[in-house]
Amino acid sequence: xxxxxxxxxxxxxxxxxxxxxxxxxxxxxxxxxxxxxxxxxxxxxxxxxxxxxxxxxxxxxxxxxxxxxxxxxxxxxxxxxxxxxxxxxxxxxxxxxxxxxxxxxxxxxx
Amino acid sequence: xxxxxxxxxxxxxxxxxxxxxxxxxxxxxxxxxxxxxxxxxxxxxxxxxxxxxxxxxxxxxxxxxxxxxxxxxxxxxxxxxxxxxxxxxxxxxxxxxxxxxxxxxxxxxxxxxx
Numbered sequence: 721x722x723x724x725x726x727x728x729x730x731x732x733x734x735x736x737x738x739x740x741x742x743x744x745x746x747x748x749x750x751x752x753x754x755x756x757x758x759x760x761x762x763x764x765x766x767x768x769x770x771x772x773x774x775x776x777x778x779x780x781x782x783x784x785x786x787x788x789x790x791x792x793x794x795x796x797x798x799x800x801x802x803x804x805x806x807x808x809x810x811x812x813x814x815x816x817x818x819x820x821x822x823x824x825x826x827x828x829x830x
Numbered sequence: 831x832x833x834x835x836x837x838x839x840x841x842x843x844x845x846x847x848x849x850x851x852x853x854x855x856x857x858x859x860x861x862x863x864x865x866x867x868x869x870x871x872x873x874x875x876x877x878x879x880x881x882x883x884x885x886x887x888x889x890x891x892x893x894x895x896x897x898x899x900x901x902x903x904x905x906x907x908x909x910x911x912x913x914x915x916x917x918x919x920x921x922x923x924x925x926x927x928x929x930x931x932x933x934x935x936x937x938x939x940x941x942x943x944x
Contacts, residue, residue, distance in 0.1 A: 724872075752931050763921055763935040764873065808872050812931050815886055816861060820872030 726821035739796040743809030752812035834936030855924030865921040
């Protein structure tokens with residue numbers, strides 16, 4: 721079983737809609753959770769971090785963490801074509817290193 | 831505050847040659863990480879430093895790979911006797927001890943081994 725799993729997509733949503741991206745992880749001792757956005761040919765850009773159960777909002781982004789169910793999600797409200805990218809879920813397990821999922825490709829069409 | 835920088839941005843080399851990449855972290859970040867990313871995959875951890883100490887190395891890191899951070903500032907990653915399977919994007923990230931391991935990535939070095 722992979723340590724961090726994401727649906728590869730593509731997830732297609734119309735402009736203005738809510739995009740919902742999901743991630744599950746296998747290690748119960750995971751403490752820190754991150755969402756990165758990666759445009760094609762570019763490096764990952766940190767957009768959200770979450771450490772406690774519940775929701776964390778930052779602008780149009782909301783991260784949700786449920787440690788009992790071992791999943792973390794990212795909601796993007798009012799999706800824009802510029803949000804089209806691959807979204808990587810990353811988990812910190814015990815040490816400083818991050819374990820990444822393979823990413824979900826999001827397409828926002830006008 | 832400048833971000834993480836990496837040099838070179840692109841490197842094409844012939845199989846069997848040695849290559850070295852450099853990473854300059856965000857100033858005052860004491861942790862520095864190296865990852866490798868291939869097409870369609872997420873970044874894979876290679877190694878990390880806290881100040882000048884190399885604290886962890888992945889099993890992916892064969893003995894052809896070596897990393898240093900001699901003065902706790904910039905870091906170098908060397909690959910000896912490159913193989914075609916080494917072709918990838920090599921990413922460097924840094925973090926501060928205060929940020930709960932939030933890691934900020936540089937632009938990466940794309941290596942092509944022919």
